[in-house]
Structure formats: structure tokens, C-alpha cells
Amino acid sequence: MDLEHRQQQVGRELLRHEVRTGLIRQLTGLTDHGIRGLYRSEAGEVPVRHRGKSPVQVTFLWKNEPLREDAAVFVCLWRRESEVLRLEPAEQGLAGRLRVAEGFCDTYGLFRQFCPQSPLTLERAYSVVRALKNQQGIRAEPCERCGALWLVDALAVKGEHCGHCKSAERQALEGESARTRGRKARPRHLDGSPQQQSLFGAGAEGESPRL
Ligand SMILES: [Zn+2]
Numbered sequence: 001m002d003l004e005h006r007q008q009q010v011g012r013e014l015l016r017h018e019v020r021t022g023l024i025r026q027l028t029g030l031t032d033h034g035i036r037g038l039y040r041s042e043a044g045e046v047p048v049r050h051r052g053k054s055p056v057q058v059t060f061l062w063k064n065e066p067l068r069e070d071a072a073v074f075v076c077l078w079r080r081e082s083e084v085l086r087l088e089p090a091e092q093g094l095a096g097r098l099r100v101a102e103g104f105c106d107t108y109g110l111f112r113q114f115c116p117q118s119p120l121t122l123e124r125a126y127s128v129v130r131a132l133k134n135q136q137g138i139r140a141e142p143c144e145r146c147g148a149l150w151l152v153d154a155l156a157v158k159g160e161h162c163g164h165c166k167s168a169e170r171q172a173l174e175g176e177s178a179r180t181r182g183r184k185a186r187p188r189h190l191d192g193s194p195q196q197q198s199l200f201g202a203g204a205e206g207e208s209p210r211l
Helices: 003-016 021-028 032-041 059-063 065-087 093-114 122-133 163-180 194-200
Strands: 138-142 149-153
Touching: 003 021, 003 032, 003 093, 021 032, 021 093, 059 065, 059 149, 065 093, 065 122, 065 149, 065 163, 065 194, 093 122, 122 138
Parallel strands: none
Antiparallel strands: 138 149
16 A cells, blocks of 8 residues: 555544544644545545544543553553564654554554443543653553553652552452451452453563654
């Protein structure tokens, strides 16, 4: 497939995910004129065309624990894709840029299969991997308890347990207090993030994403 065709294909995919024009331009090398043309050709398929800047900050993660868990799953998937990209022969210029954009879209598609209801948009997923790469307010580290990859505020103290372990610890505490009140305790689940386990088995260490 020639480069122009690949540009348009990725551009269409990004428009379907309601990605803003600026980010589409950055990922595909399409001009504003080209993006407008694509948008018109996709009439009916793409509900809204978003302008303005894509999110750069990832503070939305610290206010929403389920979203943060989803983002951790996405980062796991993206790290695997980044390894594949690294193993492929290096492509320069637009071809290289498009290969990364295609890999990113594929990874997001895979992520939606694992988390179909997730509020993590493609743009937000992108802002998370960018922030990790640029070390902007976020770290990815293994949960000390279960080893699953966890995303933490760079200003936070090290050693925070992942969302799944925190929830299991809360359940265990509730069970403990229920037992002291003579009621039957709720079951404990301290085996780590089920989504990440289903993806790769235990743990999710890897190098930084390449975006
Ligand atoms: Zn954990």
C-alpha cells in the first residue's frame, strides 16, 4: 500500500475515534486540508470533528481508579507493540511515523476488545504513553504485591499497590471486621489484576513506549 493510502487509512481510523485534528496531523503527516477531505468523505461515519489541543496532562488518571486500571492495561499492550516495532527494520520519515501510528491504532483496537466499556479514549491513551515517555508527572512501576504494572503519580511515594490489590485489601479488611461481628467473611482475591493476568501472565515489565 502506498504512503498516501496508508495516511488516509490511519486518518480515517483516528477520525472514527474522534481524535482532534492536531493529533491526526502529528501522527499521520496529513495536512489540515487532507483531514477536512477525509472528514467529508466519512460523513455519517464520524459524528463530530474535534478541534483544539489534545490532552497533555494525565491528571484525569488520579481522579478515576477504574480509568487508571484501564490505562495500565493499555500501557501493557503498547509495550508489547513497541517491542514488535523495535524488532522490525527501521523505517525513516513518513513511513516510520505511519508504522507507529498504525501500531498505536491496532493496540487501541485490541485494548477495546479487552475493555469494551472503558472511558479511556484513544486520545487519552496517547497522552498517557506520551507522558510516560517524557516523564511528565507519571511513572509506570510493578505493584509491590502482585507485580502487575501500575501507573502512579510521579509525586507520590513509591510502593503504592495496584487498584486490584487495594480493592482486595479493602475486602479483606471488611471481611475481618465482619468476622469480628460474627458474620461470614467475604472471599479474598489477592491474585493481582485479572485483566493483566489474562493478557500476559504475571508481571508486565518492559521498556518505555516509543511514541
Ligand atoms: Zn497489585
